[in-house]
Amino acid sequence: MNTTAYTGRATNWPSVIISGLLLVPLIGLAASSGSVPETVVAFTVLALVGLLAEVVTASDVRASCGPHGVNIHWGFLGWPRAKYSLVDIANASVVDVPWWAVSYGFWWTPGRTVCTVRTGPALRLHLVNGRTVTVTVPDPHRALAALRIAGNGG
Amino acid sequence: MHWTLDHSSTQRLQDQVAACVVRGLHTGELSVGEQLPPAAELAEAISVDRNTVLAAYRQLREAGILEFRRGRGARIAATAETGDLAPVRHAVQAAIDLARRYGLDSSDVITLVKELS
Numbered sequence: 001m002n003t004t005a006y007t008g009r010a011t012n013w014p015s016v017i018i019s020g021l022l023l024v025p026l027i028g029l030a031a032s033s034g035s036v037p038e039t040v041v042a043f044t045v046l047a048l049v050g051l052l053a054e055v056v057t058a059s060d061v062r063a064s065c066g067p068h069g070v071n072i073h074w075g076f077l078g079w080p081r082a083k084y085s086l087v088d089i090a091n092a093s094v095v096d097v098p099w100w101a102v103s104y105g106f107w108w109t110p111g112r113t114v115c116t117v118r119t120g121p122a123l124r125l126h127l128v129n130g131r132t133v134t135v136t137v138p139d140p141h142r143a144l145a146a147l148r149i150a151g152n153g154g
Numbered sequence: 155m156h157w158t159l160d161h162s163s164t165q166r167l168q169d170q171v172a173a174c175v176v177r178g179l180h181t182g183e184l185s186v187g188e189q190l191p192p193a194a195e196l197a198e199a200i201s202v203d204r205n206t207v208l209a210a211y212r213q214l215r216e217a218g219i220l221e222f223r224r225g226r227g228a229r230i231a232a233t234a235e236t237g238d239l240a241p242v243r244h245a246v247q248a249a250i251d252l253a254r255r256y257g258l259d260s261s262d263v264i265t266l267v268k269e270l271s
Contacts, residue, residue, distance in 0.1 A: 001161045005199040007191045008155065062191065064199035066157075071198065078192065142156055 005066030006146035008137040012059045012104060012117035022051055054105065061115050063123070063135050065143045067150045070125060072135055074106050074115060082113065088127050092147050094140040095124045155183050155190075157200050167202050171210035175219065179236050186236060190220070190228045 062073040069085040099119045107114040113133045123140040125133040159170045178184035193207040214220040221231040253263045
């Protein structure tokens with residue numbers, strides 16, 4: 001019995017760098033909180049938390065495709081994560097994501113889940129419940145091939 | 155990165171996992187500094203035990219192909235040989251040329267390779 005699987009990781013380096021650069025003045029402002037109003041400090045802390053959450057969860061996406069279906073891990077900590085088994089996937093395809101449709105992180109709407117960190121080809125899953133899941137992987141054609149092999153019983 | 159394992163093979167699964175990494179290096183799928191999937195995630199993807207993946211990663215570290223950094227997982231080491239496929243390509247081309255002289259086409263060559271391997 002053969003097992004064929006695909007693993008890939010895509011990192012949104014511009015987002016990581018911009019977020020890192022934005023953190024510096026925010027940390028500076030928070031550090032000098034003794035001379036600024038409390039509301040400014042509160043907003044600064046909130047912004048800091050938001051930026052950290054963005055860096056941790058939305059700058060990086062890892063995906064694996066194979067007999068288990070598709071597993072997606074967001075962020076450097078691998079969380080949040082999503083799992084779609086083969087029976088949940090009606091079909092899959094490779095789509096080209098234009099610059100204006102890149103989510104730069106995790107997006108969820110009632111009809112779709114998107115995790116795209118760059119333009120170009122991405123893997124799109126069409127689930128049996130009607131939802132679509134679009135995820136950036138380094139080589140979506142290979143990911144699709146692994147899914148098709150798994151769907152045919154290896 | 156593409157992983158193919160034969161669960162019915164006599165070759166140990168950990169050796170097959172290690173061989174996938176080495177093949178990835180030679181085909182250019184993996185490059186120096188690239189991070190490999192965490193053992194638990196890879197184990198789930200290729201339907202093996204996590205300890206099998208860990209054993210393969212340790213085997214590759216001992217061979218100087220992988221390096222472990224605290225909190226950053228397993229990466230392709232700078233000492234790993236990312237040899238290209240040029241010698242193999244030349245040998246296959248020579249075999250194809252010879253086969254053509256004997257009146258064989260590419261499907262005959264593929265059949266012959268499968269018989270021999």
